[in-house]
Amino acid sequence: MAKSEEVKLIRTACPAHCGIDACGILAHVKGDRIVKLEPADFPDEKDKRICLRGLTSLDITYHPDRIKYPMKRVGERGEGKFERISWDEAYNIIVSQFKEISEKYGWKSIGWVLGGPGAGTTKFGAYLRLASLTQSTRVSAWGYGDAGLPCGSRIIFGHQFPYMYLHGEFWQRKYPDLLVIWGTNPAESMP
Structure with a gap:
């Protein structure tokens, strides 16, 4: 077998498709x-899993229309x-x-809300660091305990905010003037 045809197994975490982003997978490269992609081996049988969304993520990764x-x-x-620009220009x-x-x-x-695909455990630290460095408003309740997010949002914010982001209610609101959606596409990935 030629070297270019060798398949390497790389242990990694599932790509950003849920709020967890941490299911163990084996990537065949x-x-x-x-x-x-396949579930990674773990000593406990119940940990050897990956959902269909994770298993089919290569369809998104290699889709011809992907930007x-x-x-x-x-x-x-x-x-x-639109025109293509460099990453440096985009960041600037x-x-x-x-x-x-x-x-x-x-x-x-500037308010930061974490939620949706691509906002899971593997990216949470970067989000918090950016909000902390800028001393901007952290709107999200994530990190206070996600399991109670629907109820916790009402207690913390006096409204089911940011829980409304998870169900599309926000998109009918008349504000804000600008909403930056970073790392997710609610039109494609939310119910």
Whole structure:
């Protein structure tokens, strides 16, 4: 078998498709491409699992319509005209807009909500660090105990907020003027 045809098994965690992101998987890698995912071996039989969403995540990863690079709108909103930009340019745009907002309204005008696919345990620390560094508003109750999120949101925030994000209620609201959805697509991944 030629070296390029060898399949390597790499133990990792399920890609971002739920609020856990931590189910153990074995990725079968051929060259630079994952060709198969399967549950990883664990001593306890009940830990040898992965849901169908996780097992089929390669369909999303390698879908021909997947956007793989930052895109910048070049036409009017709604025209669907975009151009590819570099990651550096994308990060610079994001940083400059955050700075502009913070200088005009203060960092507390920016609220961070964690939830949905891609917001699980493997990314939680980065989210908290960013909110902490900027001294911005942490809106999410995640981290206070997710199992009680529907009830906890009402106690902590006086409303089922941010629980409403999980069920699409937010999208009917008239505010805010800008909502940045980072690392998830509620139109595709939420019920």
